[in-house]
Amino acid sequence: MDTTPEPMVRVQHVSHNFGAHWALRNVTFSLGKGGFLFLCGPSGAGKTTLLRLLHGALPLGRGAAEVAGFQLKGLSGARVPLLRRQVSVVFQDFRILPGRSVADNVALPLEVRAVPRATVRKRVNAVLRSLGLDDKALCPCSWLSGGEQQRVAIARAIVVNPQLLLADEPTGNLDRALALHLMEIFKQFNTFGTTIILATHNRDVMAAVPGARHLELTDGRVTAASWRDADLEVAPAEPEDGPARPKPGGRR
Amino acid sequence: MIARMARLLLRGVADLGRNPLAQALTLCAVTLTAFLAGLFLLLLVNLNQALLSAGGDFVFQVYWAPGTPEDALRDQWARLDALPGFQAKTTYTPAQALDELGLALGGEAKAIGGLTGGALPPTAVVSLRAPEADPAVFVQQTLSALQGLPGVADIHYSALQVDLARSWQRFARTVLWPLIGLLGFTAALVVGNTVRLSLAGRRDEVDILRLVGAGRWYIQLPLLVGGAVQGLAGGALALGLLALAHLALADLAATPPLNMTFAFLPLGHCLALAGGMALAGALASLVALRE
Numbered sequence: 001m002d003t004t005p006e007p008m009v010r011v012q013h014v015s016h017n018f019g020a021h022w023a024l025r026n027v028t029f030s031l032g033k034g035g036f037l038f039l040c041g042p043s044g045a046g047k048t049t050l051l052r053l054l055h056g057a058l059p060l061g062r063g064a065a066e067v068a069g070f071q072l073k074g075l076s077g078a079r080v081p082l083l084r085r086q087v088s089v090v091f092q093d094f095r096i097l098p099g100r101s102v103a104d105n106v107a108l109p110l111e112v113r114a115v116p117r118a119t120v121r122k123r124v125n126a127v128l129r130s131l132g133l134d135d136k137a138l139c140p141c142s143w144l145s146g147g148e149q150q151r152v153a154i155a156r157a158i159v160v161n162p163q164l165l166l167a168d169e170p171t172g173n174l175d176r177a178l179a180l181h182l183m184e185i186f187k188q189f190n191t192f193g194t195t196i197i198l199a200t201h202n203r204d205v206m207a208a209v210p211g212a213r214h215l216e217l218t219d220g221r222v223t224a225a226s227w228r229d230a231d232l233e234v235a236p237a238e239p240e241d242g243p244a245r246p247k248p249g250g251r252r
Numbered sequence: 253m254i255a256r257m258a259r260l261l262l263r264g265v266a267d268l269g270r271n272p273l274a275q276a277l278t279l280c281a282v283t284l285t286a287f288l289a290g291l292f293l294l295l296l297v298n299l300n301q302a303l304l305s306a307g308g309d310f311v312f313q314v315y316w317a318p319g320t321p322e323d324a325l326r327d328q329w330a331r332l333d334a335l336p337g338f339q340a341k342t343t344y345t346p347a348q349a350l351d352e353l354g355l356a357l358g359g360e361a362k363a364i365g366g367l368t369g370g371a372l373p374p375t376a377v378v379s380l381r382a383p384e385a386d387p388a389v390f391v392q393q394t395l396s397a398l399q400g401l402p403g404v405a406d407i408h409y410s411a412l413q414v415d416l417a418r419s420w421q422r423f424a425r426t427v428l429w430p431l432i433g434l435l436g437f438t439a440a441l442v443v444g445n446t447v448r449l450s451l452a453g454r455r456d457e458v459d460i461l462r463l464v465g466a467g468r469w470y471i472q473l474p475l476l477v478g479g480a481v482q483g484l485a486g487g488a489l490a491l492g493l494l495a496l497a498h499l500a501l502a503d504l505a506a507t508p509p510l511n512m513t514f515a516f517l518p519l520g521h522c523l524a525l526a527g528g529m530a531l532a533g534a535l536a537s538l539v540a541l542r543e
Binding site: 057078080114 | 456457
């Protein structure tokens, strides 16, 4: 599935701690453009921390990482929005604005990019249609079921044709049938060229994308991977010179 | 670019309607804080005005040497009208002075029966109002002007009054106006904190905007405008309430024994009150976003 050698994500020896707790330890891997990667592992393995680092929600302290052409090490606050215009994120808890309509929520990233209104309308309608939400466009999101709200979050993520889509347990709150349906949607967008990294510990979900890569994290370390290349280190390693000092204001 | 900016500004105003109850409560808090600050300012301004005007009224008794020709006297008395801060004057020729003295003595008037008009000096009692500058300087300048008049032998005025006026001015300068500044700062803090708390309810929205790649100004500008509008609206409503309070207080002050003129806040103070509230609201929005 990873057909192009040019990496969309390159992570090298990345470690991250919250106080005395190490959430990531010496993680190294890369993923080419158009790739599909499952981050798997138990709760607390570091999947969410890795995803947060990749979209600039946490500052990168130790190691190096490049995402969609952005070097995350020392990435200034002013450049974080630029990174996020290339990288869309879907969360387990949806993170949509419940008081606003479905169409308003999906249009949000386009408005932020100053896309003309006519284009916004056209693209929002197209995405909602593709996700079966076109009849709910004007409904406030608070009226929708969990599955529908998750589809709104996905619609918001893909409406801008991101280079990279990060999804953190996007099927965690959904039943099996709905989860598999969403995986079909992810697969479809992956075939259109969007690189996807999806964190999950659901084996059914992983089985739904047979050609995808798998990277297993345990206690912050890469403990298994479904492929081998020069940019991948599976051997767990401790950071060499003790815990890195956490930076103030860890959120962005 | 301009259209985008205008859209963001309008969004800041439109967003105020998203949570009407919370916004109304915030507006009430801002209005009442501004009203209390304004009321205190209104009372102080009027008190200051009353004390300064009472302390700034001076009466000079000017005595000319006996025998000064009456033509020269009348000419000089006419020139008294041109003194700075001139309010009123009463003049007495020696004969008039004697008549006045006789009237004042009443039953004892026979005691001065043998006196002639020439025994008393020609006199002028001049009422002057000092401008708001240092009253001592005003008194000195007036004294010099009066002493420069030909034939003036003696001048009396109340030195205690000068000290009182001076003391009030010093008190106002060193205590009162800093106190008003402190009050304004406190009001701004209360208003700022209220606006900041009202923005805490929109944290999710801000997080989501950040998540989808919104830049700093895209997020900040509408919130800043919203905070400023809330502050300005609160300040304007407070001025309305102050106008009502002023009507009641002015009636009260006009009745005896006060007989005071109770003025409304000067335009500059009104603008400072409304502008200060708007500024506090806008700054609070910025602080809330940085937290």
